[in-house]
Amino acid sequence: DTGVSQNPRHKITKRGQNVTFRCDPISEHNRLYWYRQTLGQGPEFLTYFQNEAQLEKSRLLSDRFSAERPKGSFSTLEIQRTEQGDSAMYLCASSLAGTVGTGELFFGEGSRLTVL
């Protein structure tokens, strides 16, 4: 397994369009997290899944954002009616619950969104 994979790596879209990002976690990891990172800031928590269940959503995640993890494997993050303020790097991370050091995250390289 080569790690967490995110696609697409870059997305440029016009305001008002919908975009979808995909994350493939490390195969044996049961937790999957989405973060958003803007220039000069640390990653901001958006949401996380344990298996297929979405257990927590940040208040940062407006109604235009939706995330899914069908079958507890890959996950998608969709942003509807994009706004310029949505421009950011969207990071996906996975982890394995129940092991010593639980909380250690393995990150993908991110999907950079630019909204024109």
Place this chain on the structure above:
Amino acid sequence: AQSVTQLGSHVSVSEGALVLLRCNYSSSVPPYLFWYVQYPNQGLQLLLKYTTGATLVKGINGFEAEFKKSETSFHLTKPSAHMSDAAEYFCAVSVSTGGFKTIFGAGTRLFVKA
């Protein structure tokens, strides 16, 4: 709720000098603490972590950090900086309640001068 404060958004050191990146956290329950590093155009990777036990933890590339509960700090150090250490460093905290949601600081960019 947990929070993390990293003192100094930019730190510049000379090659061979001591690296000290400061991190203070806030948590109402015993925290797990992490330092992650992000090289340009790469994803974040774990540098080191504190969960329980020994308060001085060693990580990759010669970095270490000490958990000081009384000071709510988890500063990152390296005795001798190398040019390859230039990167952005993030301190992070998570707790066993709430699904180990990890909260990150704003980051410190380390510059290493020749």
